[in-house]
Amino acid sequence: MVYFHNAPASLRLKELAKKPLDLTQEGALTPERIRAMRTDGMGLELLYATERVSHETLEALFSLSLEMGVHDKMVAMQAGEKLNCIHGYPSENRAVLHTAMRDLFEHPQSSPVASQATALARREFEKLKSWIHGVEAAAHFTTMVQVGIGGSDLGPKAIYLALRAFQRPKRHIHFISNVDPDDAAQVVREVDLSKTLFVIVSKSGTTLETNTNEALIRHYLEEEGLDPRKHLIAVTGEGSPMDDPLRYLASFYIWDYVGGRYSVTSMVGGVILAFALGFDLYAQFLKGAHEMDQIALKERGFKNLPLLAALLSIWNRNFLDLPTSAIIPYSQALSRFPAHLQQLEMESNGKRIDQEGNSVSFETGAIIWGEPGTNGQHSFFQLIHQGTTPIPLEIIGFRKSQYGEDLLYQESSSQQKLIANLFAQALALSVGQKSSNPNQLFPGNRPSRILFAEKLDAHTMGAILSFYEHQVAFQGFLWGINSFDQEGVQLGKRLATEFTKQFVHKNKGEPLDIRGFPLGVAFLESI
């Protein structure tokens, strides 16, 4: 069997990495290279001339994708095969069908499993459509608060902020996620509870933070003399403890084959996005995501944007040994998109075993972080330019602003200055600068790539979201790991229960369990 570490292309890439392209050399980064090293699809351009790859590197990377059979895996995933598993060990053993959530347009999947998932998704989609129209017609509720954590929070929040420029009038949107009681306390102060809908999101219906916040919210509503049942919406699995029409105004369903971090296009993001932006924009967002699903599924070679991006990431991570990757959107609207991608990538690919249960002998998921540019330039870019650990950048930019309100200042507009800064960073990082003053020396050879589009609208946002979902999946396929489970969060959960038990003892006036949990008790004593 071919594994990532012994694939022939991997060995070739290892050789190439001993002397990677030197972008600081005269004649390495040329106008011709910049023009040639770009590819596009759906109006998105991927520019990668400032990555440290030669044509030979790219060829070896695509060979790797063939050797690891990633196209077949993408086909299998979208068709609903049970890719979420570890062979030979108990595991979730599920299909991975977030793509079915938006397979509502042209070229639908034909496999029975995927078709069935799409039929269910369509049912919820239509249910949401009529429910939202009802809410809009009644014109009573002005405010929606999403209550969820992890995938039920980061993705919906990131996309909401990304598209807030197109928000319907008189809509107020908030999020409560943390079990920290100050999170809910802060939000309830900012809303008129009588006009607020709370969307409680938990697939299992048993997420501790979300259940706890729901209890707080019910309490706040009751204190105001309001009936929680008239203000709470459930987004949950059918048959979960939260699937209860006596306790919620409405329920929308999600399924175990849609992982939390891949659930933005499901009802997890759907209810709040449709309320905030209107149902049509939500549908356009899904359509954008679906079209990128098609690119991931059908394109071969450079036209497969997420595959190309995944290969470049693998080159940086495994062959150039760069431990992190920074997402830098030159768009303030994408301020929380890096936090979503941080979850998407790190929870998916932060794994230490392959799908056969073997410990991997290579690095998997990089540490993903980032903030918008130009802000980052006035913050951590010092380290990116002159620090000792190079950081590859995934830059995102747009030709036009969302509001289109701009001004010439010193003969250029703000949007032009924004774009100028974006390209300036990619160029500066790659070519560097020589200087006799050592503090003004820039070593260069710091890789970046740029995803560029016309404007951040709902359709484009869907495409970018899906682009990243598939970049992450392709990386997992290349490494041969399971990008769809999260066993690594279980130990902390179990120990948190043990710590909580000690607080319960304390609340009941009982002694702490020193014998049963000596380490825990020592921590609690010490504070």
Place this chain on the structure above:
Amino acid sequence: MVYFHNAPASLRLKELAKKPLDLTQEGALTPERIRAMRTDGMGLELLYATERVSHETLEALFSLSLEMGVHDKMVAMQAGEKLNCIHGYPSENRAVLHTAMRDLFEHPQSSPVASQATALARREFEKLKSWIHGVEAAAHFTTMVQVGIGGSDLGPKAIYLALRAFQRPKRHIHFISNVDPDDAAQVVREVDLSKTLFVIVSKSGTTLETNTNEALIRHYLEEEGLDPRKHLIAVTGEGSPMDDPLRYLASFYIWDYVGGRYSVTSMVGGVILAFALGFDLYAQFLKGAHEMDQIALKERGFKNLPLLAALLSIWNRNFLDLPTSAIIPYSQALSRFPAHLQQLEMESNGKRIDQEGNSVSFETGAIIWGEPGTNGQHSFFQLIHQGTTPIPLEIIGFRKSQYGEDLLYQESSSQQKLIANLFAQALALSVGQKSSNPNQLFPGNRPSRILFAEKLDAHTMGAILSFYEHQVAFQGFLWGINSFDQEGVQLGKRLATEFTKQFVHKNKGEPLDIRGFPLGVAFLESI
């Protein structure tokens, strides 16, 4: 001369790092260790039993601090010696006196330079006090928008959010930072311009993003028939282009010996914090920072909290070879504090030369990132527990919530669950878990430390801020680098100007300068 790389203690630490303490071994992490490995000051506790340090390691780390003379450097810094320099090369050659901004309480510095800086700071402090009282008495303005980028944005925003629970009634606070015109467009939609003060913050008065946003804001105000001069406040250097009473309602001064990322306690943070929280809370915040300055200055050994933290960070970074560090506050109010620390640390210590101008032969500043817990547990913690690159955690927690609104749910409160999760993560990461199912195996030995306090109030926030400022400074002193300049941002700025020129050509209908800037033109063509 003793350098970091050849200090006797460094060589001893290198030896120790070949076999660092194995926290997964029976008897390594004991209740006794947990109780012993903690230190406190000002009500802040630092728990470090879950770092991979033995007593021998700690001894060697403190020897290193003696060999590198870091105490003398801290004394010199707070006394106003010109530490911001590279010897033998042109450099900023300035004092580093952010501590003077809050040296307004007991035990003031006696050196003439520091006293002079404090006298100026006190002048602005008193000016702000009477100005804020005037604004409050007039009761006209309800809203303040801070317009600044980098240190003029991240720190003030992080601290404002941290203390928002104590906000004065009827105050609305916003921030505009990005040159992206959508940033300003979004904020002006959310405010009543007639009741809004804009604080324009730029030390030089020439920060491109801030000048551009100021122009946009003046335009928005004029469009509403409002006089910008009655709505704009300047925070800038005396004599800068922004120091102009004809164009601003009021001016507050800052000085070149206060770096942007160290400027929260100066008028950069002062105006908006005093408006939002009231002047007294701002003063308490300064007092907390000042008291921690005294600890950094006067304590030797373990009682010097920021020094101990700096040494632990150096151990993780240089001897255990861990490239990043994650800041995980178990407090939603600290949601943007990691972004501030990201700037503080990465801009300060992301350096490739020492203060003599030599290229360093060791790693400097780590990549700093983070999000609040428990949220992170539902996101990137999968990689922290089971990924291939260990990530040290700097956990922050509090015994009490800010609002004190809580509920018993399943017999424990939200705040108790929050604390339970905090300790559970530190414990799980250190001891790990054996399992016959490879997916349920946790390797452990992933270091963390915990900064714990009673409650996140203004005084404590000041102490925590100053704790980190000095942690960063001590790291820089240990490495022998200049933590106070940022030459690494210059190349990108220069190239951005070149790109902007091309847009100016375009705006004037002139051809792009293909001959003068072929690479730039190729980028602009290609999109």
